[in-house]
Amino acid sequence: MDAPELTEDCGRCAALCCMAFAFDKGDGMAIDKSADTACPHLATSGLCSIHPDRDRLGFSGCVAYACNGAGQYVTQEIFGGASWLDDPSLTAPMASVFRDLARIQEWRAMLLAARAWSLPSEARDKLDRLEAELCPPPGEAWTAGLLAERLAGPLPREIRSFLKSLGPYVPQPS
Numbered sequence: 001m002d003a004p005e006l007t008e009d010c011g012r013c014a015a016l017c018c019m020a021f022a023f024d025k026g027d028g029m030a031i032d033k034s035a036d037t038a039c040p041h042l043a044t045s046g047l048c049s050i051h052p053d054r055d056r057l058g059f060s061g062c063v064a065y066a067c068n069g070a071g072q073y074v075t076q077e078i079f080g081g082a083s084w085l086d087d088p089s090l091t092a093p094m095a096s097v098f099r100d101l102a103r104i105q106e107w108r109a110m111l112l113a114a115r116a117w118s119l120p121s122e123a124r125d126k127l128d129r130l131e132a133e134l135c136p137p138p139g140e141a142w143t144a145g146l147l148a149e150r151l152a153g154p155l156p157r158e159i160r161s162f163l164k165s166l167g168p169y170v171p172q173p174s
Helices: 060-064 070-078 088-114 121-133 144-152 155-165
Strands: none
Touching: 070 088, 088 121, 088 144, 088 155, 121 155, 144 155
């Protein structure tokens, strides 16, 4: 299987971003919320009850957030269309896998953006290698175990180090 799409499709997700993450009341969020608990504005239908008014009501963090396709992949591919909304025993496992894949997808999106920059061949080669490591092995799909394995190894440190090394190549605004 190929890597997950980098575009979110909320209609194919189980409102994972509304449940998986903890957040503190502040500039982007109007309330405190613990991880693995539903946002109080999540309706039983799985839809946001304040969706058109999120920004005005202090939830600009929700407006700005993008899972880069992690939500629908976790829901449809890893959990076969099942949802924590229908089966509460799936709450913790779905949240954990979603957080892991969301991190991987965020890194993939950053590396994709870096492709547009003028990078030396050595950096481009490393980018190619890291992009490959942020995808499931050829012919396979992501699983909870494979995601956890990738994130427990050296990959996160390598990604952070590589992204920091790209500083000199980031285009400056004119």
